[in-house]
Amino acid sequence: GQNIDQPTEMTATEGAIVQINCTYQTSGFNGLFWYQQHAGEAPTFLSYNVLDGLEEKGRFSSFLSRSKGYSYLLLKELQMKDSASYLCAVRDGSQTGANNLFFGTGTRLTVIP
Amino acid sequence: ETGVTQTPRHLVMGMTNKKSLKCEQHLGHNAMYWYKQSAKKPLELMFVYNFKEQTENNSVPSRFSPECPNSSHLFLHLHTLQPEDSALYLCASSLDPRVSRGNTIYFGEGSWLTVV
Numbered sequence: 001g002q003n004i005d006q007p008t009e010m011t012a013t014e015g016a017i018v019q020i021n022c023t024y025q026t027s028g029f030n031g032l033f034w035y036q037q038h039a040g041e042a043p044t045f046l047s048y049n050v051l052d053g054l055e056e057k058g059r060f061s062s063f064l065s066r067s068k069g070y071s072y073l074l075l076k077e078l079q080m081k082d083s084a085s086y087l088c089a090v091r092d093g094s095q096t097g098a099n100n101l102f103f104g105t106g107t108r109l110t111v112i113p
Numbered sequence: 114e115t116g117v118t119q120t121p122r123h124l125v126m127g128m129t130n131k132k133s134l135k136c137e138q139h140l141g142h143n144a145m146y147w148y149k150q151s152a153k154k155p156l157e158l159m160f161v162y163n164f165k166e167q168t169e170n171n172s173v174p175s176r177f178s179p180e181c182p183n184s185s186h187l188f189l190h191l192h193t194l195q196p197e198d199s200a201l202y203l204c205a206s207s208l209d210p211r212v213s214r215g216n217t218i219y220f221g222e223g224s225w226l227t228v229v
Binding site: 004008033035040041042043044045048087089100101102103104105106 | 115117153154155156158161169203217218219220221222223
């Protein structure tokens, strides 16, 4: 099975840096994804980690530690448009997981002026 | 525009009605998915189709019936639903089910379903 935990809500100030954590337990870890979802819109792909370390893409970075079952998404130079839900998802490559994606509840980030 | 289109965007139905949700992808993908998104709950995987064959049914009640006539189209037929089935239903697609960096899942904008 899969167990994915992330904070429900966070608030940060425009221009600041925010870190959204995700911890997971899965029987067949085969990659971790972060998605952004604005209210009323489709989730959109942000980042993918399968090896330990940091992946950087512009203002967004994602980190993975497989031994700790831990990831974080780092957002720099926050903008008002970054207010959204951020979904952590784990690919489960076990026989029962069948390489499907399983999601956390999402972290709703509010950016304030 | 993600290349995955869902209709209708909003649907209100009674518990005795029969309705269908439609999904179409224009990305040339081979795998399609139905997810359910309820308030304060994780996205729940419902069904997976790979090359039109159902490969996953995540213990979904039989009042939800999927249909995949080809790799570009996916339907979710709804019959005798319950109020607790009210949720956002998201369709998604990927090149194949072995989702990886260059092969991520692309979501549609969802169909908001309200069962009264």
